[in-house]
Amino acid sequence: MTAESVEDIRVSPTPDETYDASLAAAVPAVAAGLAMVNVVLAVLHAVALQGPARLVMVPVTVISAVLFAGTFLFLRRRRLPSHLAHPMTAGMLMVVVGSSVTTMVLVAEPRHSSTLMLVLVGAGAVVLSLRWLLAVLYLTWGAWIVAALAIGPSEEWPHYAVGLALASGLAVVVNQLRRAGVRDLADSLGAADAAAVRDHLTGLANRRGLAMVGPQVLEHARRQGDAVHCIFVDIDGLKHVNNTLGHSVGDEVIVAVADALREATRATDIVARWGGDQFCVVGPGPGMATLELERRVRDGVMAHSPVPADVWPARVSAGGAMLAPWDAGTLETLLGKADQEMYLRRSLRKENPRPTPRRAPSE
Known part of the structure; x- marks a missing residue:
């Protein structure tokens, strides 16, 4: 677990997960639509077909x-797992393909190929993955070729072959356009969530980001038999800077402290802005002493301090806590202990102020 792990935080689903969720949500509507289509076909078959064709196709439809109606009613009460959305949708479409091909063979009329064209275009419109869409296309073409061989030669076959080819191409185009729209939505959500877990001023993780990564650090350390440390850091005198030089300069101080914390901590530590003038460091192992961290931050800030030392002496207060591998505490427990320690050290410092450090003279 490294500091870069914060950059890998993902709250929103990936494009593939968004495709799956979109299709899973659409499956009940697809099932309901196919149920109504088959009801209409059953009536049409009962009226238009004769002999064995009617005896077979009316019960089939x-x-x-x-x-399909049962599928719709079932999915109204239970959520379909996303990974089952593609095979279930493809299966329902192939039921329609099988019914259409059977009708075409029984009545020996190529004109029923038009139903297959509609099925193919519909397959492209329901955001099937390209793999499953191609599977539907291959199976549909295979069933159509078998039906054509069973029916025998006809002048109409070339025309319907062209129609099926156009429908197949349209299905792929529609599929890719739909998926592109879903991909754009997923990318937008991903960008929004990346901003939601990162502090916009300092670029560090924010409290939400720490809440997502911190438990992973704790779990990983315990598996390795290692301790976990937490250090809370508070900027002393930031309110005075804001009142004296303005909040924009105060923001520069916050950024300077954030940069110094990055330099002072290890690559395995997670540095986060807790809020306002407070920062938090969480990482495996016992961590460095709080006095040493204060010194490193002060030295790092004073090298490029945005304000004069007489306005802000580049001072921070830090308080730390640690959970041993055998401790049963949570991340919240660790944060609470470090926060209390930091407030205690800051209150003691106010009662016993130290001399203001002087910036080294420039050469």
């Missing part, structure tokens, strides 16, 4: 309608 009725059973399909019941199957």
Whole structure:
């Protein structure tokens, strides 16, 4: 676990996860639509077909309608796992393909190929992954070729072959356009969430980011049999800087302390801005002594201090705490102990102020 782990925090879903969730949410509507289509087809078959074709296709479409309606009712009460959305949708589409091909063979009429064209375009519109869309296309073409061979030669086959090819191409184009829209949405959400876990002023993790990464640091350290330390850092006198030189200069002080903390801590430490003039460092091991961290931060800030030393002496107060591998405390426990220690040290410092450090003269 390194400091760069904060940059890898992901709150929003990836584009693939967004595709899956979008399709999972659409599956009930797809099932309901296919149920209604099969009800209409059952009525049309009962009226238009004759003989064996009607005896076969009316029950097939009725059973399909019941199957799709049952799927719709089931998914209204239970959430479909995202990883099942693609195979279930592809399966429902192939049921329609099988029904259409069976009708085409029984009535020996190539014109029923038009139903397959609609199925292919619909497959592209429901945000199937490209892999599953291609599977539907391959199976549909295979079923259509088998039906054409079973029916026999006809002058209409070339026309319907061109129609199926155009429908297949349109399905891929529609699929990619839909996926591009979902990808843009996922990227926008990802950018928003990246900003949500990072402090906009300092670039450090914010409190939310620390709450997400901190438990991982604690868990990793315990698996390794290592302790975890936490140091709270408070900028002394920031209110005086704001009142004297303005809040914009106060922001420069906050950024300077943040940069100094980055330089003073290890790569395995997570440095976060807790809020206002407070920072927090969490990392594996016992960590450095609080006095040493104060000294390093002060030296780092004074090298490029944005304000004169008589206005702000580049001083911070730090308080630390540690959880041993056998301690049962949580991240909140560790943060609370370090926070109390920091406030105690700051209150003692106010009662016994130290001399103001002087900046080294410039050469």
